[in-house]
Amino acid sequence: MPVHSPVELAELDVTHPELSPALGYSDNLRELRERYRRFIEEVCRPREDPAWIHDIPAQDALFAELRPIAREWGLYGPMIPVSLGGLGLNLRDGAAVLEELGRSPLGPGAVHAAAPDETNIAMLDKLATPAQRERYLTPLAEGRARSCYAMTEPSPGAGSDPSMLRTTARRDAGGWIIDGHKWFISGAVGAHFAIVMARTDEGPTMFLVDADNPGFELVRDIACVGASLSSHCEIRLNACRIPDDAVLGEVGQGFAHAQLRLEPARITHCMRYIGLARRATEVAQSYVAQRNSFGTPLGENALVQSLIADNHIDLHAARLTTWHVAAQVDLGMSVKHESAMAKVFVSEAVNRAVDRALQVCGAFGISYESQLGMLYQNVRAFRIIDGASEVHRVAIAKRALRRQVSP
Ligand SMILES: Cc1cc2nc3c(=O)[nH]c(=O)nc-3n(C[C@H](O)[C@H](O)[C@H](O)COP(=O)(O)OP(=O)(O)OC[C@H]3O[C@@H](n4cnc5c(N)ncnc54)[C@H](O)[C@@H]3O)c2cc1C
Numbered sequence: 001m002p003v004h005s006p007v008e009l010a011e012l013d014v015t016h017p018e019l020s021p022a023l024g025y026s027d028n029l030r031e032l033r034e035r036y037r038r039f040i041e042e043v044c045r046p047r048e049d050p051a052w053i054h055d056i057p058a059q060d061a062l063f064a065e066l067r068p069i070a071r072e073w074g075l076y077g078p079m080i081p082v083s084l085g086g087l088g089l090n091l092r093d094g095a096a097v098l099e100e101l102g103r104s105p106l107g108p109g110a111v112h113a114a115a116p117d118e119t120n121i122a123m124l125d126k127l128a129t130p131a132q133r134e135r136y137l138t139p140l141a142e143g144r145a146r147s148c149y150a151m152t153e154p155s156p157g158a159g160s161d162p163s164m165l166r167t168t169a170r171r172d173a174g175g176w177i178i179d180g181h182k183w184f185i186s187g188a189v190g191a192h193f194a195i196v197m198a199r200t201d202e203g204p205t206m207f208l209v210d211a212d213n214p215g216f217e218l219v220r221d222i223a224c225v226g227a228s229l230s231s232h233c234e235i236r237l238n239a240c241r242i243p244d245d246a247v248l249g250e251v252g253q254g255f256a257h258a259q260l261r262l263e264p265a266r267i268t269h270c271m272r273y274i275g276l277a278r279r280a281t282e283v284a285q286s287y288v289a290q291r292n293s294f295g296t297p298l299g300e301n302a303l304v305q306s307l308i309a310d311n312h313i314d315l316h317a318a319r320l321t322t323w324h325v326a327a328q329v330d331l332g333m334s335v336k337h338e339s340a341m342a343k344v345f346v347s348e349a350v351n352r353a354v355d356r357a358l359q360v361c362g363a364f365g366i367s368y369e370s371q372l373g374m375l376y377q378n379v380r381a382f383r384i385i386d387g388a389s390e391v392h393r394v395a396i397a398k399r400a401l402r403r404q405v406s407p
Contacts, residue, residue, distance in 0.1 A: 102275020215240025226377025
């Protein structure tokens with residue numbers, strides 16, 4: 001059916017006064033954001049195809065085609081440090097950019113800003129030794145390698161409760177031997193290495209494990225609802241022998257180090273998912289402007305207007321809480337409490353927004369032709385990944401009651 005192109009709708013607000021340098025944003029952020037928007041519209045969207053959701057080799061080939069284009073446009077690696085060939089944006093500027101990228105399922109991967117590589121690069125940049133930087137970080141940042149992060153385990157291992165970690169690493173002549181079972185490990189198909197969390201006598205520890213290690217077994221890719229363009233895999237570590245210098249960070253400090261990854265990861269996920277929900281809202285606005293019911297355009301019906309308005313309210317609030325946490329992280333502040341609240345609010349707000357967008361588009365919304373079917377599937381996992389809403393709520397309430405934190 002004829003609908004306004006989302007390009008036209010997106011063009012309505014490209015001046016972005018809310019990102020003025022007077023408010024502390026970088027001088028070129030508005031121009032940069034506009035360039036990312038054009039990249040999504042002109043390069044990524046024409047290549048979108050739901051058939052790729054579970055076709056990892058096709059995705060890898062597509063990203064290999066798109067990343068040189070991203071480099072030509074000066075858009076490669078927005079969150080990758082400048083020393084590693086990226087743009088080195090801070091999280092506050094990154095929020096505007098990752099939202100634009102989130103408008104296409106291909107956007108983050110096309111510029112090398114997708115999970116889990118994006119946050120693994122940031123963590124390796126903080127923790128890796130010079131030899132680990134050369135072997136793992138440089139190829140990862142340059143897009144010559146892919147990575148995954150392996151924490152979650154099937155029952156009775158670690159899920160919501162990390163203290164249930166069962167994977168073990170024991171010292172052996174000149175190295176370690178890891179035994180364990182992991183699942184839902186994103187990006188494992190095609191990954192060159194995994195960052196594996198395992199229990200040692202000194203406490204939880206992170207290890208760099210090459211995917212071609214004979215003890216690293218990729219059991220299967222677990223088909224999930226939507227869940228973005230990635231594999232989510234079951235992995236076994238079978239007497240997996242690794243050298244001493246495969247320890248990432250300090251032995252026994254794995255959970256503390258993981259916080260370096262978790263808090264920014266939650267927030268960059270929020271940014272990309274806000275972009276996804278914005279895209280859904282654009283499709284809905286376009287539809288209700290065109291479609292008539294009982295003699296009037298849907299967009300003039302107060303009940304439909306209420307749903308559209310609620311999307312804008314949810315997305316505005318989601319942006320503000322995300323930007324606030326991003327600014328705090330940039331200032332080096334501890335954001336455990338705030339990032340948990342932001343993650344719960346944003347993950348639920350974007351689910352509400354995509355659901356409303358789909359509803360006002362009727363059958364067209366359910367279809368993959370509107371893209372809403374794909375966006376609806378992709379957004380659901382966000383209420384579980386990076387900690388389920390219920391787990392965060394319990395932690396938020398406990399902190400609030402312990403410290404008498406005021407709302
Ligand atoms: C698409 C996707 C990608 C993922 N990628 C990765 C990855 O790359 N690496 C990785 O290590 N993990 C990954 N995960 C796993 C993710 O981190 C876990 O799913 C999450 O931590 C929850 O653990 P669980 O699934 O074992 O849920 P469980 O611990 O089994 O909990 C199930 C449900 O019970 C409820 N619940 C649990 N504990 C509490 C509590 N204390 N209070 C109230 N309610 C509670 C919640 O509703 C929760 O959803 C991914 C998951 C998904 C869905």
